[in-house]
C-alpha cells in the first residue's frame with residue numbers, strides 16, 4: 001500500500017551489543033507550534049505506517065498523549081512492544097531524581113520499559129518550557145564531571161532495574177565525553193547530537209563512532225519550525241543551501257528528503273519531526289529508495305557551514321560569556 005512502508009525495508013544501524021535499530025525515527029518535539037494531540041496522532045500514524053523508532057522526552061510535554069496512542073497500537077494492531085524502539089530523556093531539573101523522572105515517563109508512555117533513556121543536556125540547568133531566548137536561571141551552573149556522573153550512575157541503576165534497556169547522552173562535546181566515558185560502568189549506546197548538512201559536527205561524529213556509540217542526529221532538516229528563542233540572523237536554512245537544492249532537483253524530491261538520505265548514508269540516525277502524513281511518510285520511504293551518489297555525498301560533506309542552530313543559551317550560568325561556553 002502507498003501509505004505504508006515495510007519496516008524490514010528500512011536500513012538498520014547496529015548498537016554496541018549487536019542489536020539492530022531503524023536508521024530513521026520520528027521526533028516528537030512540537031516546537032511550541034503543534035499540540036500534544038497533533039504530535040501523538042502523528043506518532044500513531046507513523047507507527048502504523050512503518051516507523052519503529054520514536055524519540056520522546058519528558059520536557060516535550062506530550063508523553064502522556066503518546067502513551068495513549070502506544071496503548072492503542074498494542075491493542076488495535078498486530079504491532080508488539082518489542083518491535084518498537086522508544087526513547088525518552090531526563091530533563092535538566094531532574095538530574096538528582098532520575099528514577100522518579102523515568103518512572104513518570106514510563107507511566108505517561110504506558111510502558112514497562114524504555115528502550116533508550118538519555119540525559120537530555122549535560123547540565124542541571126532548568127528553563128521553563130516555552131521561555132524566550134533571553135531568559136536565564138540564576139541557579140545555572142557550568143558542566144561538572146562529578147554532577148554528571150552522579151546523574152549517569154542513576155541512569156545505570158535504571159538499566160540494572162530493567163526500567164530501561166540502554167542509556168545515552170545528548171548535547172555532549174568530545175572533551176566532556178573524554179572526561180566521563182572512562183568513569184561509566186555502562187557505556188552510552190547512543191549520542192543524540194544536532195546534525196544536518198549545515199552543521200555536521202564531523203569530529204564529534206567520528207569520535208562517537210570510534211567509541212562504538214551510535215550518533216542520533218537531531219534537527220536533521222535544520223528544524224525549520226523551531227521556536228523563536230532558537231533563531232538568530234546568521235542561521236543557515238539547510239533546505240535553502242544551494243547544494244541541497246540542486247541535489248533535490250536532480251532527484252525530484254523536497255530538499256528535506258536530501259537531508260535525510262544524506263544522514264542515513266553518512267551513518268547517523270536522523271529523527272525528523274512532522275505531524276503531516278505526506279511528510280512523515282516520505283521521510284521514512286526516502287531511505288528505502290534512490291540513494292544519493294558518492295559524488296553527491298561528497299558535495300554535501302564539503303557544504304558544511306558549522307552553523308549550530310540549537311545554541312542552548314537559555315542554559316547559560318551567571319558569568320558565562322556566551323553560548324559557545326556550553327560547547328567547550
Ligand SMILES: NC(=O)c1ccc[n+]([C@@H]2O[C@H](COP(=O)([O-])OP(=O)(O)OC[C@H]3O[C@@H](n4cnc5c(N)ncnc54)[C@H](OP(=O)(O)O)[C@@H]3O)[C@@H](O)[C@H]2O)c1
Nearest residue numbers: 027028029055218219220221222223225256272273274279
Ligand atoms: N536531544 C535534544 O536536545 C534535541 C534537540 C532538538 C530536537 N530533538 C529531537 O529531534 C527531533 C527533530 O528535530 P526538530 O523537530 O527540531 O527539527 P527537524 O526534524 O529538522 O524539522 C522538523 C520540521 O521540518 C519540516 N519537515 C519535516 N518533514 C518535511 C518534509 N518531508 N518536507 C518538508 N518539510 C518537512 C516540518 O515543518 P512544518 O511543520 O513547518 O511543515 C517540521 O516541523 C525533535 O522532534 C526531537 O525529537 C532533540
